[in-house]
Amino acid sequence: MQGPPSDSVSLQRAELETVLAALARNPRLAKLLRFLAERSLEGRDEEITEYAIATEVFGRSKTAFDGSTDSIARVETYRLRKRLKEYYETEGKDHPVVISLPFRSYVPEFARRVDPSLTFPPATPEVAANRQELPPSDLNTGSARPAIDLNGGADAITPLRRTPRPLIFGAASLVVLALLAFSAYELNWIRSAHPSNTTAGNPPTAASPVTPANVAQVPLRLLAGYQGSPKIDSAGAYWESDDRFYIGPVGYERPRTPVARTSDPMLFDHWRTGDFSYDIPLAPGVYELHLFFVASAPDDKAQFFDVTANGQPLLKGFNISYDALGPNVADEKVFKDISPDKDGHLHLKFTSGRAAATLSALEILPGLPHRQVPIRIVAQPTAVTDHDGNLWHPDNYFENGVLSDTPRQVSGTPDPNLYMQERFGHFTYSIPVDVRGRYTLVLHFAELYWIADRSQSIGVGTRVFSVYCNGSTLLDHFDIFKEVGSLHAVTKTFTHIRPTPEGKLDLTFDPTVNFATVSAIEVIDESE
Known part of the structure; x- marks a missing residue:
C-alpha cells in the first residue's frame, strides 16, 4: 500500500509530534500512537493488527498471545481513541490537522479541516439515520473509514490523503465523488441488510454466504441496557454497551444487591426486560454464544420466557430462578455451533411468556465446530x-x-x-x-x-x-x-x-x- 502524498506528510508528522508531546504524561498511549501512526504514514496499514499491537507495543508473548482472551490491544486502543477526541475538543481544537482512530479500527486517520462552506448541507432525518448505521471497518482489516468530525459538526474535516490535488477542481471533485461513493455504499448496505433485494443473478448461497459490510469484531461482549464507556472484567476483557445491535425498550439499572457465583458482578448491574431482540452482523463461521441472567428477589417461580436464535429455539419456558437455584445468583447459558442467518446476521429474540423476558449480558466468541471452547x-x-x-x-x-x-x-x-x-x-x-x-x-x-x-x-x-x-x-x-x-x-x-x-x-x-x-x-x- 502506498503512503500519503509527499506534500502532506510533513503536516501529518508535525501534528503527530505535537500530539505525542501532549501525551508525554501517558507514555503507554504515546507509544501506541507512534506505532500506529508511523506504520500508517509509511503505507504499512496491513501491519496494523491486534497481534502486532499486543506483541510489539505491549510486550505480549509472540507465541502465546490469544486475542480471544487477552484484550490489551482493544482496551488501550479504546483509551487512545477517547484521549484523541478529548484533545481535539480542547487544546487541539484549532489545529489544521486532526488525528483520529475510527471506531472499531486500528488504522489512524489524518484529516484536515476545510472551509465549512464546502461541506454538504444537513441531511434529512431519514438519511441521517441511515448514516448512523454505516458500517465501521473490521478491526483487523487495516482498511480506512471515511473521516469523522471530532467536533460535533462544528468544523468539516477531510482526509489529507484523499484531498484532490488541483485546487481549481477540489470542491467539485470532492462533492461528486462523495455523493457517488455514498450512493453506492447505501445501496450495498441496503442489500446486505435485506438479502431479498439481491438480484436473481447473484443470490446468496451456502457456498457464498452473505458477509455484512459492518461485521462485528469477535469476541463481542455486550452489557444489556448499559450506557457508558466499556468496562473491563477480571480477566482483562472489555464489555461495551449493546446499543448498536439492540431493538426494543430501554434498559434498566438493576437493584444493587450482591450476586453469587461470579467474579464479575458488574455484568449484572443492568438489564433489558420485555420483548426485545438483537441483530448482530457476523462474518460467516461458527461461534459460541453465552447469555447471562440473574433473577431478583422475590423469587418469581412464574417468570417464564423464550429465547430464539435465527428463529430456532435456544431456551423455551426458561425460568432464571429455577435454573440458577434462586434469586441473586449469576446464571450463564452456553450454546455452541452458533452461526449467522442467511443475511449475515445473528438474530436473537427474547419473548415474554408468563412474565417479562430479561437479559443482563451476552458474549460471542470464536467457536469450534461441534465443540465448546475449553x-x-x-x-x-x-x-x-x-x-x-x-x-x-x-x-x-x-x-x-x-x-x-x-x-x-x-x-x-x-x-x-x-x-x-x-x-x-x-x-x-x-x-x-x-x-x-x-x-x-x-x-x-x-x-x-x-x-x-x-x-x-x-x-x-x-x-x-x-x-x-x-x-x-x-x-x-x-x-x-x-x-x-x-x-x-x-x-x-x-x-x-x-x-x-x-x-x-x-x-x-x-x-x-x-x-x-x-x-x-x-x-x-x-x-x-
Whole structure:
C-alpha cells in the first residue's frame, strides 16, 4: 500500500509530534500512537493488527498471545481513541490537522479541516439515520473509514490523503465523488441488510454466504441496557454497551444487591426486560454464544420466557430462578455451533411468556465446530497463562470457601503458577456448559498448607475430602499428601461427564478431615 502524498506528510508528522508531546504524561498511549501512526504514514496499514499491537507495543508473548482472551490491544486502543477526541475538543481544537482512530479500527486517520462552506448541507432525518448505521471497518482489516468530525459538526474535516490535488477542481471533485461513493455504499448496505433485494443473478448461497459490510469484531461482549464507556472484567476483557445491535425498550439499572457465583458482578448491574431482540452482523463461521441472567428477589417461580436464535429455539419456558437455584445468583447459558442467518446476521429474540423476558449480558466468541471452547479456571484473583499459551481465567462460578492469599512454590509440573494458591473450605462450583456435550473434567491439586515437619504430626490423614459432580462421587476420601506429599502438583481426570439438564457441572468439595481444596479446574468438550 502506498503512503500519503509527499506534500502532506510533513503536516501529518508535525501534528503527530505535537500530539505525542501532549501525551508525554501517558507514555503507554504515546507509544501506541507512534506505532500506529508511523506504520500508517509509511503505507504499512496491513501491519496494523491486534497481534502486532499486543506483541510489539505491549510486550505480549509472540507465541502465546490469544486475542480471544487477552484484550490489551482493544482496551488501550479504546483509551487512545477517547484521549484523541478529548484533545481535539480542547487544546487541539484549532489545529489544521486532526488525528483520529475510527471506531472499531486500528488504522489512524489524518484529516484536515476545510472551509465549512464546502461541506454538504444537513441531511434529512431519514438519511441521517441511515448514516448512523454505516458500517465501521473490521478491526483487523487495516482498511480506512471515511473521516469523522471530532467536533460535533462544528468544523468539516477531510482526509489529507484523499484531498484532490488541483485546487481549481477540489470542491467539485470532492462533492461528486462523495455523493457517488455514498450512493453506492447505501445501496450495498441496503442489500446486505435485506438479502431479498439481491438480484436473481447473484443470490446468496451456502457456498457464498452473505458477509455484512459492518461485521462485528469477535469476541463481542455486550452489557444489556448499559450506557457508558466499556468496562473491563477480571480477566482483562472489555464489555461495551449493546446499543448498536439492540431493538426494543430501554434498559434498566438493576437493584444493587450482591450476586453469587461470579467474579464479575458488574455484568449484572443492568438489564433489558420485555420483548426485545438483537441483530448482530457476523462474518460467516461458527461461534459460541453465552447469555447471562440473574433473577431478583422475590423469587418469581412464574417468570417464564423464550429465547430464539435465527428463529430456532435456544431456551423455551426458561425460568432464571429455577435454573440458577434462586434469586441473586449469576446464571450463564452456553450454546455452541452458533452461526449467522442467511443475511449475515445473528438474530436473537427474547419473548415474554408468563412474565417479562430479561437479559443482563451476552458474549460471542470464536467457536469450534461441534465443540465448546475449553473452560480453564485457576483459584486466583488474576488470570494465569500456562506453558502452552492457554489462558486460565480468575476464579469463577464458586460459592463458599476461601481463596488463599499466600502464594506457594510447587514442584512436579511445568506450570507451577497454576498451583500457587487454592480455594479451601466446604464449597461448590456450578460451571456452565452446552447441555448437548459430554465433558472431560481435570482437577488440579497441591497440598499448600500442611507441610511435613520432623515431629511427624503432619502427613497422611491430615487433610481428607471428597469431590462430587452432579451427585456422583469423583473422589472418595481423597488425601493429597498420601499421593504426592506436600508442595507437589497432582491432577485427577474424569471423562464422559454428562451435564445437568440445566447445562451445569455442579461440583461439591466436601471436607472430612480439615478443609477441602482445589487449585485449578479444566473442562474439555469431548465432541468430535
